[in-house]
Amino acid sequence: MDRIQKIGSHLSPKVAVLGAAGGIGQPLSLLLKLSPLIGELSLYDVANTPGVACDLSHISTGVRVKGYLGPQQLEVALQGCHLVIIPAGVPRKPGMTRDDLFNINASIVKGLCEAVTRACPHAWVAIISNPVNSTVPIAAEIFKRAGTYDPAKLFGVTTLDVIRAETFIAEIAGVDPCQVHVPVIGGHAGVTILPVLSQATPRIQLSEERLKALTARIQDAGTEVVQAKAGTGSATLSMAHAAARFAESCLRAINGDAAVLEYGYVDSKIVPGLPFFSSRFRLGRNGVEEFIALGPLSPLEVKGLEVMREELLSSIKKGVDFAGKQLK
Ligand SMILES: NC(=O)C1=CN([C@@H]2O[C@H](COP(=O)(O)OP(=O)(O)OC[C@H]3O[C@@H](n4cnc5c(N)ncnc54)[C@H](O)[C@@H]3O)[C@@H](O)[C@H]2O)C=CC1
């Protein structure tokens, strides 16, 4: 009886993927369809969602799948959602920075977040669309203006940086990536991505030159994929896995697990002067419930934190200014 009540008291969360028919959206939706933590999957895009939803709906798991197409169906798609994941927007081509995507993706994220304020104002929102360093501050401004902002429930997804750092360190250390833990802090673009290699477990002993090279590889890993894909897009499969891992953490917390540790780019006071910052936190039912201190940084990492400051701050300001102009 006790067990039945416990199970019965759990939610069967409804999760929306906005941009569900895209390069990230499709494999992410597939992974979410396989999740035991989800009751309903709401797939929204401006193209091709009926086909993606129909295809996924034939997979024999308990997750109900519905597809929604075009702006007139957006708020219907969002009704009752507990978690909204946003990979909508254009990806990079070789030679572009993530910031080059701002002009198109800022408006897309703004429009989607406005719909969230009307249809599911209490949902957790996880933003994948680049430039994450700016799109998350845009979302925050939209939510503030609507009076629905809960800083504990808005995230930029930086899990891919953590996954890459785990993978590259595992290669060097010759261990299973599952055994690696490494903090990756800051933001999600170039020098704003700061792997804290001095805190990696298992400990890695590398010369300063090799530490710098490993740091640079983690910072430039997105570009490595963009170049390998040669004009057809950026990371999609590894990103889908990363977003599914992040979503699982959110869903565990939504369902009452108060001991979930994650990384994400959030409204933060952890580094004075940087109002959005990615670091480790503990999730609970209410979202981010506790920030984990950064811990001791090596001289190289202290320098990395200083080097990122200007770029991260200017990306945050760009997002806030954009939202301010749009909302006038
Ligand atoms: N945070 C991260 O670590 C990462 C972020 N990204 C970013 O994710 C975004 C998506 O990348 P991909 O899936 O590869 O691009 P994609 O072009 O394959 O897919 C994007 C999807 O968004 C849809 N879309 C466009 N406007 C929309 C709107 N207003 N409402 C709903 N859907 C809309 C498109 O129809 C398309 O299906 C890009 O901005 C990319 O830079 C990519 C990899 C990692």
Ligand SMILES: O=C([O-])CC(=O)C(=O)O
């Ligand atoms: O590099 C890109 O444009 C996509 C991205 O954010 C990543 O792969 O980390």
